[in-house]
Amino acid sequence: MINSLPSRKHSSCDRRDRTNAPMIFSSKSDPYRKSLARLKPALWGVAGFSAIVNVLMLTGSIYMMQVYDRVLSSGSVPTLVGLFTIVVVLYAFLGLYDFLRVRVLARAAVHLDQALADPVYRAWLRSGVPGAAGRDASAQPLRDLEALRGFVGASPMAGLFDLPFVPLFLAVLFIIHPWLGFLTVAGSAVVIGLTLLNQAMTRGLAQKTLHHDAAAQDFAEGGKRGAEAVVAMGMHTAITTRWRGLHDDALAAGQRTSDPNEALTAFSKAFRMLLQSSILTLGALLVLRGEITAGTIIAASLLSGRALAPVDQVVGQMRGVTTTWAAHRRLADFFAALPPPSTPMDLPTPTGDITLNGVTKFAPGDSGPDQKRLLSQVSFTLEPGDGLGVIGNSASGKSTLAKLLVGVWEPDMGELRMGGATRDQWDPAKLGPHIGYMPQSLVLLPGTIRDNIARFDEEASDADVMAAARMAGVHDMILALPEGYKTTVGGTSGTVQLSGGQVQRVGLARAVFGKPALVVLDEPNANLDTTGDEALTAAIRSLRAGGTTVVVMAHRPSAIAAVNKVLVLNNGQQVQFGPKDEVLGKVLAPVPSKQSPQQVASVRQTGCAKAPDPSALPEASPAAPQTGAIR
Structure with missing residues (x-):
């Protein structure tokens, strides 16, 4: 079913979410x-x-x-x-x-x-x-x-x-004797009936068991992922007690499921043995009556056992x-x-020109007339070599915009084009290498540092890997590790535990590997020191000089030192867009009395830690977002 959208007038570029079609x-x-x-x-x-x-x-x-x-x-x-x-x-x-x-x-x-x-x-x-x-x-x-x-x-x-x-x-x-055939058919019917009864009695209980097992497993995995906090804050007892409760619920549900199954299985086994003896008894009776020979008794027993064997096997494996x-x-x-398979056109190599026209994204899983908008009617254009800094307070839509730009999410309304083409016109396998992305929650996959930087491309050259590492300012750090670029990281097999800043810098090297046409960095300096900040700024300048479009989502001003354009978001709405000096000049301009002194101090201190209220900004309002082409 297609999720209904709120009643509104759609522009010519509005599109329904393809995932719901x-x-x-x-x-x-x-x-x-x-x-x-x-x-x-x-x-x-x-x-x-x-x-x-x-x-x-x-x-x-x-x-x-x-x-x-x-x-x-x-x-x-x-x-x-x-x-x-x-x-x-x-x-x-x-x-x-x-x-x-x-x-x-x-x-x-x-x-x-x-x-x-x-x-x-x-x-x-x-x-x-x-x-x-x-x-x-x-x-x-x-x-x-x-x-x-x-x-x-x-x-x-x-x-x-x-x-x-x-x-x-x-x-x-039946050819040997009809009575032997009827007895075997009756026995088979009883066995099948017991199986169906077992399934009917345990079907609902089995679903509950699976649900409880999944809940216990999910909690156990979550506890393992958060083990550092659990150990540091002495949460062992509380976490173990909660897991034990979920585990006991799963055990109890499993036992309730197995109780009728155990009883019916035991009865079915005893009945099958009784049936074999019944076949021999009936055969002996028929021999005494002179209706079959003595050898037929053994043959009938073997035949009935063979007739019941597939039934027994399927019954035993019914679960x-x-x-x-x-x-x-x-x-x-x-x-x-x-989605149906498609054969996209072999489009030219993207050059990093990005156009957003009225892009809107609703909260995933939200539906109905009051759908929450993570982004609303965002429009701007970037040219190859431009650097865009996206600033705004928490939950302003920065990470949502990042996901839309790299194709993790698709717009619910509006258009997002790269190289003049919408995302569905590109072959993902061919477009992916031309996009670099560094998410907020960065995870290195189990493998060597070289593998992670090269995006696990077996054909990547060592020269390209080291070029990306040098651009991210992480080459010397990698060489200082026990096995250099062959050091294993990620997962449980990692031989070295990297710090948060080191992980971010390796992630930056992965993002810039191959000098993509578009690089999107979401809070890239959250864990960086001064040296890391300088390397980040140098990497952005180098990328832009090579014609790469760079988009940086930032809280700290140092992250946008090397960009030439700034986009201000507030509650998912576009407040300002244009040349960096012009936009920051408006953001840092004397703030009308609608803002508190604390808000004023926050804006002047960081330039981006707290986006101003749209109604308080001169020449800007959510209803009329500012757009423009990059110069």
């Missing part, structure tokens, strides 16, 4: 269904092998009938040897075809994973960006794909292929079957919701 796909355009379709030849092969295997499964029953009815009555050893030789050959083929179908299923599972792993992982990465287009916080495609791969390549899948051949064994039983089916449905829905 309904998508209708045929199997030809859905990569998941295409991958499943490519498995059909393999599955047909498995079905063929299963048919041969199940026919060969009759070997034991027929052999026992011949031994009891022919060999024992005649006492012929050559007949026994001949029959046994045939049995050896048939069981050899049985083993061969059973091995082939298991091997084909295992390979099919691997091929399915290989076909879907890349889009699933990209979507999983995307889910880590709050409010990003295509993000579904509840999606778990990686785990769903793992569950599907594990099921396809495991024995329960082979059991499903054996199910269609259960009527074969029942038919043989896994249910879980896999749910994973299949989620994956199908997940891929159906992805």
Whole structure:
């Protein structure tokens, strides 16, 4: 469903959020269904092998009938040897075809994973960006794909292929004697009924168990991420108590789920053993009545066991079957919701000219007529080589603008163009290397420092990596580390713990790697010392001299020392835009009496720590934002 927007007049450049547009796909355009379709030849092969295997499964029953009815009555050893030789050959083929179908299923599972792993992982990465287009916080495609791969390549899948051949064994039983067939059918019905009852009784409880498990796991992961604060402030006991409560809830829910399952499983096992004995008893009765031979008793027991084996296997793995089916449905829905594949034009290399026209962004997840606006009607233009400093108080929309500029978020209304083209006209794989981004919350990925600076591009040259490090002023710092550029950082495998300032400077080197056409830095000097500030300013000047457009979101004035334009935001609205000296002159001008002395002092001290009230600024108001081209 498309989220309804507030009633308003839309400009000609307004666009609905593409993430909310309904998508209708045929199997030809859905990569998941295409991958499943490519498995059909393999599955047909498995079905063929299963048919041969199940026919060969009759070997034991027929052999026992011949031994009891022919060999024992005649006492012929050559007949026994001949029959046994045939049995050896048939069981050899049985083993061969059973091995082939298991091997084909295992390979099919691997091929399915290989076909879907890349889009699933990209979507999983995307889910880590709050409010990003295509993000579904509840999606778990990686785990769903793992569950599907594990099921396809495991024995329960082979059991499903054996199910269609259960009527074969029942038919043989009916041929031997109808009573044996009816008894086996009745027993199978009871086993299936117990399974369905078990599923009905535990379905809702299983969902609650999953919910409690997820809550406990999320809290445990959060505690691990915040371990420094937990240790420093002595929060161990309180955190452990809270986690233990969630963990106990999960255990209790799991026990409530397993109670009926344990009882029904035990009863089902006892019933299957009783059924085998019932088959022998009925067979003996029929022998006494002269309706079947003695050898038929053993054959009937083997046939009934074989007829029930696939049922028992599927019943025993019913939870896994249910879980896999749910994973299949989620994956199908997940891929159906992805944007249709497109082939963008091979546009020229971007040069860093940026145009925003009435760009508006609503708070992610917010809907209804009172949607909160993170940005409202922001418009400006940047030319290659320009430097823009974006200032404003906290929650003014600076980080939102940064995410929109680099494509993490898409505008809900208005247009954002780079090189004259909107984001959807570019191939992301080709546009990405021409964009540098340094977010507020910077995380280095597990790998070497060289890997992180080179954006994990295996073809990146050492010269380009060191050039980026020198531009960020971090080359000497890296050389001083134990293994230099080969030092492992990030995750649990990192051999060196970098400081916040060091992480920011490595992140700056990653952002400027390859001299992108657009570099967006969100609070780049939050953890930098004086030397880091100087390196940042030098990097911005160097980028601009090379024709790169640089946008800096800043609280500290030193971050915008090397820019030539300034944008002032307040509560998501554009207050001022233009040449730096002109805009800062207005911001630092004598403030009307509407502002308190504390506000005046804050503005004069930092120039950007507190954006002025729009109504208090001369020549500017939220209703009439100032725009203009960069000179």
